[in-house]
Amino acid sequence: MNRIQPTVSAENLTQFETLALDSSMNLADGHARQQLTSAQSKIVAELPDMWAEAIMRPVSEIEQEAAESFFGMLGQHSHPFAAGRTLSCYSSSLAMEILARSLVTTSDAIALLHPTFDNIPDILAGVGLKLIPVEEEQAHDDDLPAELLEQVGCVFITTPNNPTGRVMTEARLRRLAEQCAEYNVVLALDTSFRGFDTAAQFDHYAVLEASGCRWVVIEDTGKLWPTLELKIGWLARSANVDLPIEKIHSDILLGTSPLILLMVKRFSDDGADGGLAELHRTIAEHRALVRAELAGVPDISFVDEQARVSVERLHVGSRMGMDVWSAVRSQNLYVLPCQKFHWARPNEGERMLRLALSRNPSTLLAGAEVLRSALLDTPERHR
Amino acid sequence: MNRIQPTVSAENLTQFETLALDSSMNLADGHARQQLTSAQSKIVAELPDMWAEAIMRPVSEIEQEAAESFFGMLGQHSHPFAAGRTLSCYSSSLAMEILARSLVTTSDAIALLHPTFDNIPDILAGVGLKLIPVEEEQAHDDDLPAELLEQVGCVFITTPNNPTGRVMTEARLRRLAEQCAEYNVVLALDTSFRGFDTAAQFDHYAVLEASGCRWVVIEDTGKLWPTLELKIGWLARSANVDLPIEKIHSDILLGTSPLILLMVKRFSDDGADGGLAELHRTIAEHRALVRAELAGVPDISFVDEQARVSVERLHVGSRMGMDVWSAVRSQNLYVLPCQKFHWARPNEGERMLRLALSRNPSTLLAGAEVLRSALLDTPERHR
Numbered sequence: 001m002n003r004i005q006p007t008v009s010a011e012n013l014t015q016f017e018t019l020a021l022d023s024s025m026n027l028a029d030g031h032a033r034q035q036l037t038s039a040q041s042k043i044v045a046e047l048p049d050m051w052a053e054a055i056m057r058p059v060s061e062i063e064q065e066a067a068e069s070f071f072g073m074l075g076q077h078s079h080p081f082a083a084g085r086t087l088s089c090y091s092s093s094l095a096m097e098i099l100a101r102s103l104v105t106t107s108d109a110i111a112l113l114h115p116t117f118d119n120i121p122d123i124l125a126g127v128g129l130k131l132i133p134v135e136e137e138q139a140h141d142d143d144l145p146a147e148l149l150e151q152v153g154c155v156f157i158t159t160p161n162n163p164t165g166r167v168m169t170e171a172r173l174r175r176l177a178e179q180c181a182e183y184n185v186v187l188a189l190d191t192s193f194r195g196f197d198t199a200a201q202f203d204h205y206a207v208l209e210a211s212g213c214r215w216v217v218i219e220d221t222g223k224l225w226p227t228l229e230l231k232i233g234w235l236a237r238s239a240n241v242d243l244p245i246e247k248i249h250s251d252i253l254l255g256t257s258p259l260i261l262l263m264v265k266r267f268s269d270d271g272a273d274g275g276l277a278e279l280h281r282t283i284a285e286h287r288a289l290v291r292a293e294l295a296g297v298p299d300i301s302f303v304d305e306q307a308r309v310s311v312e313r314l315h316v317g318s319r320m321g322m323d324v325w326s327a328v329r330s331q332n333l334y335v336l337p338c339q340k341f342h343w344a345r346p347n348e349g350e351r352m353l354r355l356a357l358s359r360n361p362s363t364l365l366a367g368a369e370v371l372r373s374a375l376l377d378t379p380e381r382h383r
Numbered sequence: 384m385n386r387i388q389p390t391v392s393a394e395n396l397t398q399f400e401t402l403a404l405d406s407s408m409n410l411a412d413g414h415a416r417q418q419l420t421s422a423q424s425k426i427v428a429e430l431p432d433m434w435a436e437a438i439m440r441p442v443s444e445i446e447q448e449a450a451e452s453f454f455g456m457l458g459q460h461s462h463p464f465a466a467g468r469t470l471s472c473y474s475s476s477l478a479m480e481i482l483a484r485s486l487v488t489t490s491d492a493i494a495l496l497h498p499t500f501d502n503i504p505d506i507l508a509g510v511g512l513k514l515i516p517v518e519e520e521q522a523h524d525d526d527l528p529a530e531l532l533e534q535v536g537c538v539f540i541t542t543p544n545n546p547t548g549r550v551m552t553e554a555r556l557r558r559l560a561e562q563c564a565e566y567n568v569v570l571a572l573d574t575s576f577r578g579f580d581t582a583a584q585f586d587h588y589a590v591l592e593a594s595g596c597r598w599v600v601i602e603d604t605g606k607l608w609p610t611l612e613l614k615i616g617w618l619a620r621s622a623n624v625d626l627p628i629e630k631i632h633s634d635i636l637l638g639t640s641p642l643i644l645l646m647v648k649r650f651s652d653d654g655a656d657g658g659l660a661e662l663h664r665t666i667a668e669h670r671a672l673v674r675a676e677l678a679g680v681p682d683i684s685f686v687d688e689q690a691r692v693s694v695e696r697l698h699v700g701s702r703m704g705m706d707v708w709s710a711v712r713s714q715n716l717y718v719l720p721c722q723k724f725h726w727a728r729p730n731e732g733e734r735m736l737r738l739a740l741s742r743n744p745s746t747l748l749a750g751a752e753v754l755r756s757a758l759l760d761t762p763e764r765h766r
Contacts, residue, residue, distance in 0.1 A: 014633040021638065022441040029637055047430040054611050058405040090473035093635045097480065101509060122634045126484060127510070228437050229640035250397040251505045252476045254412055255404065257612035 013118045013340050020334030025367045028334040030162065030193075030311050032226040032358040034282065039275060040225065043266045047259070050266075054258035063088055066232065066261040069268035070221060073276060074194055078205035085237050087249045088256040092192050092220035092233035093119055098252065099188060099216055099235065100127045102243040107153020107186075113139055115341035115349060117162045120190065122343075124156070133344040136164060140172055149183035158190040160197050163341050163354045165307025167199045170207060177211030186241065187213050192220035195276065196283060197308035205236070214241045221264050223310060224271070224279065226358075230260045283310050286357040286364055293368035297375045303352065310358040313338065314371075318380040321353050327374035333367050396501050396723050403717030410750045411717040413545065413576075413694050415609040415741040417665065422658060423608065426649045430642070433649075437641035446471055449615065449644040452651035453604060456659060457577055461588035468620050470632045471639040475575050475603035475616035476502055481635065482571060482599055482618065483510045485626040490536020490569075496522055498724035498732060500545045503573065505726075507539070516727040519547060523555055532566035541573040543580050546724050546737045548690025550583045553590060560594030569624065570596050575603035578659065579666060580691035588619070597624045604647050606693060607654070607662065609741075613643045666693050669740040669747055676751035680758045686735065693741040696721065697754075701763040704736050710757035716750050730766075 010016040020028035036044060054062065067081040067088075080086055089095040096119070103110065104127045112121055114133035121131050132152060134144065139157060149155070155176065159168040168176070180187040187208065194200035208215040215238045222231030237245055267275070290312060291302055299317030307313075316324050321337045328335060335356075338349030355371075357364065393399040403411035419427060437445065450464040450471075463469055472478040479502070486493065487510045495504055497516035504514050515535060517527065522540060532538070538559065542551040551559070563570040570591065577583035591598040598621045605614030620628055650658070673695060674685055682700030690696075699707050704720045711718060718739075721732030738754075740747065 011630050012633055014637050015630075017637055018633065022443050031637065044434050045431050047434070048428045051427050051430070051611065055609075060405050090477065091636060094473065094477065097635055119634045126631060126634060226438075228434065228642045229638065230642060247394050247398075248509060250395055250401065251502045251509060252480055253474060254397050254400055254414065255612065259611045259613060 012122060013336060016336055023332050023334050025333040025363060025370065027356045027359060027364070027367045028336050030223060030356055030358070031229070032224060032310070033356075033360075034226055034358050035360055036226055037275065037278060039270045040267065043263065043270065047263070050262045051259055054262055057258070059255060059258045062258045062261045062265075063255075066265040066268070067234070069265045069272070071219070073268045073272040075201040075203055076205055076219075078203050078209060080205065080236055080238075083239070085239065087235045087246065088261070089233040089235055089249070090253065090256060091222060091231060092190065092218050093123070094252070095218045095233040095235040096120060096123050096190070098245060098248050099218065100124050100129065101248050102245045103154050103186070104128050105244055106242070109152045111144070111148055111152045111155045113157050113161060114344050115164070115338075116158045116343070118340040118343050120156065120158065131343070136161065136166055139176070140166065140168060143175065144179055146183075149179060149185055152185060154186040154188050155180055156188045156190070160193040160200050160309050162193055162309065163311050163313050163338065165193070165197070165304045165309040165311070167197055169199075170202045173204065173207050174211065177208055177213045177215065180215070181211050181213035184214070186216060186243070188216040188218070190218045192218065192223050193309040194219075195224040195271075196280065196310055198280075199308070208238065214238055216241060216243070216245070221267070223358075225267050227263065227267070230263060232256055232260060232264055280308070283308070283357050286359070286361065287312055289361060289364055290355060290357065290368050293365065294372055294375070297372055300375060310356065312355045312357055314353045314355060316351050316353060316375065316378070318382065319351065319375070319378045320381045321350055323378050323381065324353060324371070324374055327378055328370050331370045331374070333370040335371070395505055396719055399719055406715050406717050408716040408746060408750045408753065410739045410742065410747070411719050413606060413739055413741070414612070415607060415693070416739075417609055417741050418743055419609055420658065420661060422653045423650065426646065426653065430646070433645045434642055437645055440641070442638060442641045445641045445644045445648075446638075449648040449651070450617070452648045452655070453617075454602070456651045456655040458584040458586055459588055459602075461586050461592060463588065463619055463621075466622070468622065470618045470629065471644070472616040472618055472632070473636065473639060474605060474614060475573065475601050476506070477635070478601045478616040478618040479503060479506050479573070481628060481631050482601065483507050483512065484631050485628045486537050486569070487511050488627055489625075492535045494527070494531055494535045494538045496540050496544060497727050498547070498721075499541045499726070501723040501726050503539065503541065514726070519544060519549055522559070523549065523551060526558065527562055529566075532562060532568055535568060537569040537571050538563055539571045539573070543576040543583050543692050545576055545692065546694050546696050546721065548576070548580070548687045548692040548694070550580055552582075553585045556587065557590050557594065560591055560596045560598065563598070564594050564596035567597070569599060569626070571599040571601070573601045575601065575606050576692045577602075578607045578654075579663065579693055581663075582691070591621065597621055599624060599626070599628070604650070606741075608650050610646065610650070613646060615639055615643060615647050663691070666691065666740050669742070669744065670695055672744060672747055673738060673740065673751050676748065677755055677758070680755055683758060693739065695738045695740055697736045697738060699734050699736060699758065699761070701765065702734065702758070702761045703764045704733055706761050706764065707736060707754070707757055710761055711753050714753045714757070716753040718754070
């Protein structure tokens with residue numbers, strides 16, 4: 001057993017994901033890479049017809065249909081597209097960049113969920129915002145402290161969270177929104193993974209609007225369906241948000257592709273017509289498959305028992321996550337080490353790995369076998 | 384004749400372009416909206432097959448082929464893709480945002496061509512950089528002053544320029560790169576419109592590399608072909624650039640779509656095989672069509688006699704550009720008023736309009752007729 005760690009130059013989780021892109025056993029990134037369903041394949045076969053349709057029709061009409069279908073599929077009936085407050089972006093991360101650039105014009109600090117995917121803190125810090133961690137337990141269980149709300153311009157929550165899958169309940173969202181309204185703090189939500197969990201599909205926009213708080217929501221079509229990075233990130237905002245979001249959006253893009261918007265509409269309509277339920281069954285089967293394959297390995301656990309999202313955290317017990325990561329990498333399997341999710345205190349993630357579930361079962365099975373054998377071979381390490 | 388200006392809330396050129404998106408006479412944005420050629424239509428018909436291909440192949444291989452074909456078509460044989468220094472982005476404006484965020488980590492000021500499309504100064508200023516204008520004549524005719532180069536971290540040049548179409552010659556680029564090397568200033572080029580002008584297709588990367596300067600180049604597939612906003616912005620850099628470009632890129636994206644990359648490869652191969660020459664003929668015909676339709680209108684001129692790019696500036700003489708803009712808008716024709724291109728001194732653009740030429744001839748003809756009649760009716764205005 002070689003315990004020397006290979007040199008890994010990855011500076012963030014995305015660079016860890018990049019290492020995996022050409023591997024046949026890529027369980028690293030959270031992008032959807034499972035097979036198209038037969039209904040989805042039919043939509044793809046019609047892309048040339050959709051191209052012809054996109055040329056003929058006004059793009060604003062296509063965009064509205066895509067938004068209605070996507071937000072409708074997810075139960076977000078009070079979304080503000082018709083009010084002109086939903087902007088389409090090339091991706092949710094670009095929506096994040098636009099939000100960050102907008103926030104820093106009026107704030108110097110932000111309260112951010114901890115842990116969460118590291119490109120959120122990196123983008124926010126990259127534009128110059130000071131980050132104050134809000135522990136997941138605190139965000140879900142208690143009011144936020146007044147002294148925190150007094151020093152930030154925004155509270156940012158990922159729900160369902162990546163990687164934990166934890167969903168903010170309607171009651172907690174309502175209370176948090178009320179607090180944000182009271183302190184005149186923007187409440188920003190990243191709901192990119194909400195499609196996987198019906199618990200995250202209550203009408204968030206109705207709750208946010210009722211609170212009267214200033215709010216922004218980032219939605220994402222990109223995590224659900226294997227659409228080859230053709231996706232839309234939506235950036236929705238309240239009427240009272242008072243941030244230069246529309247101007248900064250227009251500095252970076254005129255609009256998204258009408259072909260992608262038509263495709264999103266079609267995938268959403270199929271989702272509402274049973275496709276989303278089928279996806280939930282698929283992810284549940286994949287989760288069960290991985291857990292079954294690793295059953296009996298001593299000193300491991302699946303940390304997020306309630307998770308429904310397309311990623312799964314594995315606690316590797318007294319092993320070090322990077323030891324396991326290196327061992328499976330030598331077998332061409334890529335997973336994500338979890339330190340960088342814990343952006344304020346990376347050591348809290350050092351004994352966990354994140355596995356992507358939105359893959360074909362054969363890939364998951366092969367990966368889980370490699371992982372099982374690596375776990376059995378990886379020694380304990382105490383700090 | 385109503386001389387009262389309507390309220391126009393557009394804050395930048397892109398918002399002026401947005402006003403035009405649903406109009407049947409949109410001569411505002413510089414995106415390609417002409418008909419697909421028959422060769423291009425065949426490629427679009429094969430999108431479902433390309434989707435299947437994209438699933439099967441490693442994305443890095445697809446990306447390399449797209450880069451080789453696109454840069455090769457444009458004569459950029461020394462481009463650094465193989466060296467791992469060319470990143471694909473969703474668009475050239477996103478590449479611009481990543482560059483701006485990288486520059487501001489080490490610089491507080493930048494020298495920027497004047498005039499140029501306003502999202503470049505807006506993105507640069509938006510991240511906190513101070514902008515110092517470099518007049519187009521100066522950039523093309525003289526060495527830059529030492530006192531300018533001593534106070535900036537970067538010199539940014541758009542070539543061919545938007546809206547003027549002016550191309551930096553090989554000799555001038557060489558000298559500018561030498562100056563940037565001497566002062567340790569990054570030379571950044573936006574070459575998004577180079578596909579339209581063979582004068583801009585000498586091997587820029589060979590010139591930049593020979594100078595030893597730190598350089599960045601933004602290339603764009605999005606201006607050439609009517610691909611419904613499916614496009615790639617490339618962000619290429621020198622080995623010595625010493626900016627956190629790769630990290631910031633990975634904060635915002637894992638990668639671009641392999642379907643779009645395959646499409647870019649196919650369009651580029653067709654371009655190299657005669658498609659680009661056909662495009663040049665088409666744009667020249669469209670330019671001639673607009674000039675012919677406006678011939679004989681008193682007190683107007685086409686400012687950029689040598690331009691080959693897909694946009695055309697019209698000087699409206701002693702009229703005000705916004706008067707003409709408002710008059711044609713009332714007939715549902717949209718063009719771009721030019722003030723905002725002159726980001727340092729907007730009044731220099733107030734008697735010019737920019738017309739897009741990458742449209743179908745019928746649209747151009749209808750637009751030119753509306754414009755002709757509006758020009759004949761618009762009074763002189765002296766400040």
